[in-house]
Amino acid sequence: MIPKKWTLFANHQNKAGLLSSLFYIVVILLLGIPIWYKTTTPLRHSLPDISSLLVHSQMISNQIEITVVSIGDQQRDQLRNELVDNWKGNFQGNVAFRYAWKVRQLVKEEKQIFVASQSLYQIDRMLDELESHRIKGHLFIYLIPENTITELVSKSVLYGSSRFAYISVKNDELKSEKSNEKPLSEIIVETVETMLEPKRSSKSELLRSEASKAVDTLTFLLNNEIDILINLVMEDVEEAIEFQDSKRFKELKNITRIAFLKQSGIFELIDAKITTQMVYYALPPSFIDSHLANSEKNNRLFKTSSVPQLLNAIESRIVEHDNKQSYLLTVYIPSQSSNSPLFFFEESTGTKSNAIVTPYRGGILVWNDADDFNVGFKSFMRNLIGLNPYENDDYLVKNNFFTKWELDAVIRKVTLLQLAKTLSSLESIEKLLGKVSNIVILEEIATKMHYAVKLSHESMDHLAIANLEGAFNLSCKAYKASETAFFDPSLLALLYFPDDQKYAVYFPLFLPVSLPLIASIHHIIRSMNK
């Protein structure tokens, strides 16, 4: 059935005219407008679902497997019930922890170690050799009967160099030896919390220059790669020439290359490279003397307010090599023969230090005494990965770079930070696309974003099942993918036509063409209504 209007149309006296009007309209609608739209609209591949990642990230829970091992005949069942019922996790801070408790007796291998070893140091070292005790993020608490081990006599809790903590308990009671008020379960939980989030005490900070009060050094660790560049600046050029044959230089090499790179376990967290260079003629001859505060007897006190000038003088002298990110540690060695030791001096507080941290860049250390570099370098490296610069008294092994549980805690922090940064990069891209409509998203970028989202989800899942290592590896990849997507230069290459030009350029065409077309449409409508 042909509608009535159409029959009228068929009988119209200017049939050809009407048909050609229709033809023009069809061509404009099917060909003209799509071509115009296609050529003036940016290419955008579909983006991943970022809101689901946002929701997932707000619900991250870190499962922590904690094994409490009791030596002796304590009532394990009661302790187990108390821990499982009352201490399900810590959901107070920024990071949620869910504890998976396991309370047991010594297993066969552990028993052998405890029987054979003389000291806690030895026990600590041998326990670490067991394969079952080397899982990242897994914590072991050993409840040791009082007075059986000499190291524990003066302290109730000692932290091992690996993933173990030792708590001294009374033989027959489930109470800690020293603090009678607190139940053992509470002490265990406190120990676990310390091991999960090593606290920074404000007292033992490295002296900071003013601008750097709250700089999060963890951002250094996001890229998994760092070039630590140690600039050796010596006060006396003649001493500098002989420095490379000196005992001090050998010590520096041992501490940095062997103790730090090979033995500290830093490679589990980050791929660090250390390069040292001699920097000659860095400072004008009287530079140090002209910035001294009223000096102390036998010591020179350098004003901390002049540290920026000192660093500028040194940094304008050196050439940085091609690298992804560098941490610059300047070691200033005062003249041994002619000058007294040098310290940085904060005039307002009257504090004195031989090391200063600079924001985002590294620090400067004065090597006055023989042990200064050893202590200073360790503090800088601990500070670099966000730990307390100095070890606490309750650490079993002293003069160590980091303990394994500290590294695990840093790895967890970095994983969470990488996940957060991945999310924020992806969110930024999404927001940017909403704001700037001319940004092109190539397929390659979209694929990277999808990949980052997928890996982030997987990484969070791994955290929930206490697989820290897997989560860290995945979050690294996710972060890298999101960063390359975010910093891809193709995002900057805007489409050629901004909105105003999109219409302005074609305006001389659109306006004259549209007038007859409108007349045609009017004509068609009129003839249909007749």
Add this chain to the structure above:
Amino acid sequence: MMYEMRALITFFAAFCRVSLSEDFGGSAFDRYDERLLFKPLPDGQVYAHFEFSTVFDEHINDVFWVDHFNLFPLAIGKFLANAKVQEMHFSLAKGFWKNSAWGYNARDAPNGAELTVYFQSFQDNPQKAWRDVTSVLSGHFCASLNFIDKAATVQPVYSFKPEGVLQNGSMRNDLLFYAALPHEALCTENLTPWKKLLPCFDKAGLASLLNARHIFNSHFVSLALDLKPICVNSDCYRTSISITQTISLIFNPPVVFDGKKSWSFIKFFGTPIKEVCQLASESTVLIDITQNDTSNPLTFTTPPSGLVVKKFGEKERKFATFDLKSIISEYKQQNMSKFNIVSLYKKNHVYASTTNPPPVFASRYITGYGVSQGGITCDIYNKLDKSVQIVYFDIIPWYLRIYVHTLKITVANKEIKPDTFYYKPAKDRSQPHHIEMLLTLLPNSVTTIHFDFDRQYLKWTEYPPDANHGVYVNSAVISLKLPTAQNMTVFSETSSSDFFLRIHTQSLLVSLATPDFSMPYNVICLVSTVVSLAFGPIHNLTTRKPQIPKSDEESKKQSLLNRIKNFFQNKKSHEKSD
């Protein structure tokens, strides 16, 4: 054919400057030496050449494992380890070195930037490494070397052979890269990073004279960095890395100092030497006094520490030497802290044609007119009584389409053939024309190389800023082994028999046909207008049906135009009747 092969082999031997007997100088430790050579030129100008050389006691393949740097610059060490560079020659220059007036430069450099890199044999991806090298170096020296792309890069066949020690003594052509940017400007931002590579920076020693404000006032400035592996001792069992940094300057005292020829450190550089670089094993100022004119002799206020006389070829050269280390330590004992060399002449400079033309030099220029076709001609002069064999190396950008059939090499209007000829044609936007030839220059002759080209149209986005200025074409490079040291700049300990020479001709400025850059917008507007103007009538023709006009009266009533006409006509008739 056999003859050609033999000629080639002997020639290679001459150009590979890996002579074990001479290329050693390193001890078992890092070493740093600095020297400054002054050479008064016949036309009253003074040539100052700084040479800073650091020897790093490491095999070039092992630098990757080095984690402590003493005198050798860390940035360069890391760079050559990452890119697996075996040898590198880099120069930046401002001005054209006039061989005919100034003699040969100790380290010749063309105007702009020039970079030659030879990679280590285990570099798997030399093409990518070359890209990395150019971008890292552009960062290090603040130069636009990142503009070196495929279209500017060639892999030389006969020229630019590695000069240092080679692994197994054989070279691979795919590892050798060359590029030049004739339009690159040299300025202070390039000098500062270059100075930072020196162990004493500009705080002490000869480098403290390198005051940017003064040295960029000279007539010619070039700075260069040459890096190559050298033998540690004569059996070449071990090798070390040598990095040589040079600066060449030409000052013109008679012009700047009111006709007086006298000069001093303070006059040239604005400062005396205040402190000696204690890291330098040797710190010497040499003054070439061979050409010392007896009627207006050159004397110094401070007596030189020594006089060196050495025979180069047939001729003797004399050098006055100043050993800075001993002079400044003496000065310090006398409580004097500043050392200045002041040269004195009794009379003012007299301009005369005293220049002594060098044995071989070249001049290259553009021929033809208009912006469609043109030609390039290079005249190579040989003033010697012997014939000389040279390698001619020329890169022409792809947008000048050269015709090889028009290539003519003539001596006194007689065409000659090159001993060997290599030509790689250009590809648009990805490869330049690459010409290399071995030529024998006849005694006392002028050899002319000429070829024609067409100027290609570029895409409108490919034109450089200020397109009407024209585009630069690299200078041609001529390498040869001279039988004489005449006009060469030599140091007192330069080898007295092997006079290898590399000279650069003028770089060329070629005008290309440039479009009207507002054209695309004009075209869009014009086409749109034409289309829309055409569309209206066509649309009307096709959609309206011609109709017989209605009766006059009726149509007159209806027509707006007629009503207006009537209105005016009525008005006129009223006026008339009035």
